[in-house]
Amino acid sequence: MEKLKVLIVDDDVMKRKEISEMVENTGMASVVKASGNAYLAMEWLGHNEVQVILLDAVITGESSLEILKTIKDQHNSIEVILISDGTPQSAEITLEGLKNGALDFVKIVPGADTRHEGLKNQLIILFSQITIKMNTLKSASHDRPESGRGLINSAERNNQETVEKIRQFDPLRWTRADLVLIAASTGGPNALEVVCSMFPADFNTAILIVQHIPPEFTGAMVESLGRKCLIPITEGQDGDVISPHHIYIAPGGVHMVVEQAKYQKKTIRLINTPHVNGVRPSADVLFKSLASAYEGSNVLAVVLTGMGNDGRAGIAELKKRCNCFCIAQSEETCVVYGMPRSVNEAGLADEVIDLKEITPRICKIAAGRSW
Amino acid sequence: MNNSLSPREFALLQKYIEEHSGIELGAEKAYLIESRLSGLLENYSLGSYEELFYKAYSRKDVIFTRQVFDAITTNETFWFRDKTPWYIMEDLLLPQYIREMQAGRRVNVRIWSCACSSGQEPYSIAMSIDSFLKKNGPGDIGLERFKIMATDLSGSILDLAKSGRYDSVSMERGLDPVMIDRYFTREGNRWLISERIKRAVDFRQFNLKTEPIYSQYYDIIFCRNVLIYFSELTKENILHKIINALKPQGVLFIGASEIIKDASGSLEMDTYQDGVYFRLKG
Numbered sequence: 001m002e003k004l005k006v007l008i009v010d011d012d013v014m015k016r017k018e019i020s021e022m023v024e025n026t027g028m029a030s031v032v033k034a035s036g037n038a039y040l041a042m043e044w045l046g047h048n049e050v051q052v053i054l055l056d057a058v059i060t061g062e063s064s065l066e067i068l069k070t071i072k073d074q075h076n077s078i079e080v081i082l083i084s085d086g087t088p089q090s091a092e093i094t095l096e097g098l099k100n101g102a103l104d105f106v107k108i109v110p111g112a113d114t115r116h117e118g119l120k121n122q123l124i125i126l127f128s129q130i131t132i133k134m135n136t137l138k139s140a141s142h143d144r145p146e147s148g149r150g151l152i153n154s155a156e157r158n159n160q161e162t163v164e165k166i167r168q169f170d171p172l173r174w175t176r177a178d179l180v181l182i183a184a185s186t187g188g189p190n191a192l193e194v195v196c197s198m199f200p201a202d203f204n205t206a207i208l209i210v211q212h213i214p215p216e217f218t219g220a221m222v223e224s225l226g227r228k229c230l231i232p233i234t235e236g237q238d239g240d241v242i243s244p245h246h247i248y249i250a251p252g253g254v255h256m257v258v259e260q261a262k263y264q265k266k267t268i269r270l271i272n273t274p275h276v277n278g279v280r281p282s283a284d285v286l287f288k289s290l291a292s293a294y295e296g297s298n299v300l301a302v303v304l305t306g307m308g309n310d311g312r313a314g315i316a317e318l319k320k321r322c323n324c325f326c327i328a329q330s331e332e333t334c335v336v337y338g339m340p341r342s343v344n345e346a347g348l349a350d351e352v353i354d355l356k357e358i359t360p361r362i363c364k365i366a367a368g369r370s371w
Numbered sequence: 372m373n374n375s376l377s378p379r380e381f382a383l384l385q386k387y388i389e390e391h392s393g394i395e396l397g398a399e400k401a402y403l404i405e406s407r408l409s410g411l412l413e414n415y416s417l418g419s420y421e422e423l424f425y426k427a428y429s430r431k432d433v434i435f436t437r438q439v440f441d442a443i444t445t446n447e448t449f450w451f452r453d454k455t456p457w458y459i460m461e462d463l464l465l466p467q468y469i470r471e472m473q474a475g476r477r478v479n480v481r482i483w484s485c486a487c488s489s490g491q492e493p494y495s496i497a498m499s500i501d502s503f504l505k506k507n508g509p510g511d512i513g514l515e516r517f518k519i520m521a522t523d524l525s526g527s528i529l530d531l532a533k534s535g536r537y538d539s540v541s542m543e544r545g546l547d548p549v550m551i552d553r554y555f556t557r558e559g560n561r562w563l564i565s566e567r568i569k570r571a572v573d574f575r576q577f578n579l580k581t582e583p584i585y586s587q588y589y590d591i592i593f594c595r596n597v598l599i600y601f602s603e604l605t606k607e608n609i610l611h612k613i614i615n616a617l618k619p620q621g622v623l624f625i626g627a628s629e630i631i632k633d634a635s636g637s638l639e640m641d642t643y644q645d646g647v648y649f650r651l652k653g
């Protein structure tokens with residue numbers, strides 16, 4: 001496989017060296033240039049070709065957001081990954097960057113171990129995603145439907161097998177939703193903003209959200225969502241009793257689960273068990289706990305943009321033990337059509353719709369006004 | 372044309388929305404009010420949000436006022452919402468009240484639906500009692516012995532409730548054909564609730580947050596999916612008021628997925644089948 005060509009833009013010479021090593025260590029990409037000056041890097045881009053740019057979120061003397069916009073304007077096909085050092089300032093810029101077209105971000109603390117496995121895996125996942133995306137675009141533009149056929153067919157066959165095993169959701173038992181769940185990863189913060197900002201002020205079903213995100217970033221994300229959402233929104237805290245008219249976001253770095261407490265109350269617990277699907281918080285962990293805490297209830301699960309397949313196993317479990325309706329975000333509106341694809345191909349999605357349609361549908365289905 | 376929302380305009384709209392829907396919006400939601408209402412500003416060629424506020428406030432244009440609220444809320448209302456209060460009433464409460472009335476120990480039963488919106492809840496209460504009396508009741512106790520009070524903040528929504536007229540979409544939410552057949556008549560594309568049921572409910576405009584109520588007056592209070600829209604402090608105050616309005620042994624129903632914090636410890640949580648209700652101790 002041809003390696004991805006990478007440009008690194010970071011004003012810290014030590015970090016440039018560290019990041020170059022990490023990129024080379026993945027074996028999937030090679031660094032063709034590492035620049036300490038954003039202006040010169042943009043010049044260089046004019047007559048050189050790369051597929052990926054790793055851009056420092058807090059580059060001295062420049063606005064990384066401006067640089068990001070320039071790249072996206074002039075070289076739309078290049079994927080930009082932001083490098084964040086995890087400080088609050090950089091977290092804010094990073095989230096803003098995700099809204100402005102950055103694919104994702106990696107957190108690199110200066111002086112970090114370049115052989116760090118977690119980071120290496122994160123880069124590998126990102127690079128494979130970019131490679132897959134490039135290849136799909138290529139085959140689509142060459143109009144050769146055969147290219148992906150074999151894969152699709154086998155996926156369809158799998159589909160039919162799984163469909164038989166899944167308990168279909170029952171519209172007659174669905175008076176209204178007892179709970180709404182949302183899972184998101186790459187591209188998620190942006191998609192969540194669209195989804196959350198559209199809820200009416202009197203939406204009164206509890207909403208639990210898992211967004212794959214490091215611990216330092218949840219606070220900034222919750223605050224930014226809170227300004228754009230009419231429903232109260234907080235990070236889930238250990239011991240929180242789930243109440244309607246509230247959005248709970250899983251904090252980064254731990255798993256969020258739900259327990260059945262006295263008098264039909266459900267409480268949130270935060271636990272420190274190992275990563276699942278390479279992530280923590282994991283949607284699978286939350287969903288599986290809900291399948292038991294909300295056994296027999298009406299649960300509406302939504303899978304938004306993101307790479308990987310976190311959420312799929314959890315939804316399968318929800319379908320077994322609850323009356324679960326599942327919405328997957330459409331490929332056209334996903335930044336990365338990974339998680340929605342995996343539930344869709346497993347035959348778990350009851351509906352596939354565009355991002356902007358999701359909240360109106362949630363409102364209708366939650367109120368039992370859909371069938 | 373000034374299209375941005377000033378702090379003063381936000382304060383006006385915030386207060387207006389709270390007074391008419393009970394929904395408390397914090398200062399951090401200013402941006403959202405702006406984005407939700409900007410379309411109306413444009414459609415009606417209004418110069419500012421202040422103009423929008425006065426247009427809604429004057430209530431000359433009912434459709435406009437309605438659109439303002441539609442942009443912020445969905446106003447979800449259902450007939451016989453949640454199954455549990457209805458069978459708790461029919462299995463536990465109504466048989467007890469009827470026994471007491473027959474023994475001459477009770478004159479009537481007072482019920483309060485404290486945020487009745489367009490009337491589905493109080494009318495459901497009346498229909499439930501009427502059906503129960505027809506099926507199980509002794510002939511000498513009629514619906515008139517049950518005094519149902521229904522209140523809401525919004526005068527315009529109360530007018531709708533009082534009219535007893537519903538469109539086919541609202542009829543679909545929670546009503547079974549037997550009930551429709553028994554209590555409604557069709558008027559073109561609308562449905563009119565029967566005069567008996569309408570007469571059983573007394574509608575009044577009332578602000579739960581600011582106005583006083585009788586103490587130890589009600590046997591049953593329905594306060595479902597109301598408190599969730601208020602801040603913690605307001606919630607506590609309203610709950611205190613509701614507890615005060617209950618007779619000893621009186622019953623409070625809250626929404627199926629709601630939680631309340633009763634700091635005074637005067638309520639006792641009881642369960643019946645899979646339903647939860649609260650009883651005032653004493």
